[in-house]
Amino acid sequence: MNKKTTIYDIARALGITVSTVSRALNNVPTISEATRQLVLAKAKELNYSVNKIASSLSSGRSNTIGVIVPTMQIHFFAEAVHSIEKELKKHNYSLLLYQSNESYSDEVNGVKTLLEAQVDGIIASLSLETQQIAHFQEVIKQGKSLITFDRTHQDIAAPVVKLNDFEAGYLATKHLIEQGYKKIGFITTNKEIAIFQDRFSGFEAALKEADLPQLDDLIVRGELSIEAGIKGTEQILQSSIQPDAIIGGDDFTAVGIIQALKAAEIAIPATGVIGFANQTFSSFITPTLSSIDQQANKMGEECAKLFLKMVKQKDPYEDIEQVVLDPILIKRKSTCRIDN
Amino acid sequence: MNKKTTIYDIARALGITVSTVSRALNNVPTISEATRQLVLAKAKELNYSVNKIASSLSSGRSNTIGVIVPTMQIHFFAEAVHSIEKELKKHNYSLLLYQSNESYSDEVNGVKTLLEAQVDGIIASLSLETQQIAHFQEVIKQGKSLITFDRTHQDIAAPVVKLNDFEAGYLATKHLIEQGYKKIGFITTNKEIAIFQDRFSGFEAALKEADLPQLDDLIVRGELSIEAGIKGTEQILQSSIQPDAIIGGDDFTAVGIIQALKAAEIAIPATGVIGFANQTFSSFITPTLSSIDQQANKMGEECAKLFLKMVKQKDPYEDIEQVVLDPILIKRKSTCRIDN
């Protein structure tokens, strides 16, 4: 493995200086087309390839962005990362990936790692554990572009891309009400995370608007998982009031609800079920599961666009944008009492 | 945003030289514990943080690995990337992600980009389009550690991590045979990709072993998707021979098969269905779908371990390892004629 060729080699071979070579390679206008061609030809001949590390050190820009997500095992995040990478690649940015694994300390470490790697910015979605946000303040303090999406925190003074989760909860609930459901349960998380709380607020608002009572016996707060959906449903079925619909905090929980209802020989959609996330499997299960689409791809794209806009500005934070995407109701069999 | 503190600042503040500071920060043995502590304390006081770009340029190691996968939209790859990142992070490596989007030219560009970024190695799974592999040869030529997984190419002289796909096809088929199915169909891709061909060979081998005929009318080659599963099943049902089981080239195709059978009012598992990949949804659908698990996590882990081993060697390619993981049969309702 022979030493890699550098711009010095090209310069020497051509009897010119490195600055000229650098200009030719970087399409700097103040250079004659003739020399540019000469340089490009020689570069190709010598199989030259830039060393971006050297370039970054010198220029102060790494053309790399760091992305922190809880885990790629969650489809939503994989999808968002997909879009971010796809979009940013078009503009010559590379993506450094870091998973927090839903751990606060890992997340703190991730920010540190990415900052040390001199990323030009960070796009992050918070871990379930995260309460403090000093690590993110540091990113802003260093003048790097920070964007948080989906799982955000109101004290972070940076642009945000998220779903209108209040609307998501409202939409799901209103849909149930329109289908004639009146005694609606909700199995959600007990964690104080904005998106889940917002969904619940939307649920409350829709009930109030329709003059329906909020039945506390039908509200379960715990985990979000298939298991939690099953347990939650069993608990609800024990209460004095029987629900005619149950909302799952996410699609996994909704699957649990479906399984528990089937086990109790309660027909669906006579009793309705709806979830959040519109996971791939939602359209395959029986009955197909109504859900609220979270627009992972759109979210990723918006994050990327926002980042590109921020890095272009002298002060990335001169105006802090907030992109709120509208949730999309996906009606399927699990809530289709009435034809549509 | 005040200039970041460098090791020069620490050196100046302590009246020592940068080399000493560097030694202290990097746990080089030849330094007194006293000065080390002094340096660490001052570093903390000045809120020092290394510039890994500078460190990389100087040392020649970036502590970054590049990962190329077709797309994070495919759960298997998201899962594999998850494991790679998780494992490598423990050893202080960062992960640069690049998606080929199933395009050959994108993949070539990805290798170029990662090489320019001076990654210490590349872990890749090939795009469906890839036939030529000169871009990967270049990685090897540069002495960087290359590992391909799952979608590999036999002409790449580098370590490989993959599933025993022959065994996967064999296992699935043998399971069906043991359940008493005799007229077994197979809906697979018409693309010449090793893993799919191997699965088919395993299918053939299992039939032969059991002295069962291979019924050409029940073999469909086209795409892999729900749609393809539906169309393929419809085509098979038109033939003179009625199948008593159909294998889907992947779980999506198997879902299509299930839907088509249901539509034709053919009972499952009276007619059996099995897929490959063990997607998340496989255990939620009705009936739950038997499948062959591809061990995405294990594959990612093995890739990471292999990489760590390679970078430790003077010549990464002194022995080219091949890790072949055993597929795991996941028996579910869609093939459970007999109790187990």
Next chain:
DNA sequence: ATGAAAGCGCTAACAT
């Protein structure tokens, strides 16, 4: 155990 100094490969004033 510590210091001095030469790079790593490239960029970007500034000068010509």
Next chain:
DNA sequence: ATGTTAGCGCTTTCAT
């Protein structure tokens, strides 16, 4: 349009 020359922040060999 091209050349000259400092760095960018760190590592590492060679002295001491």
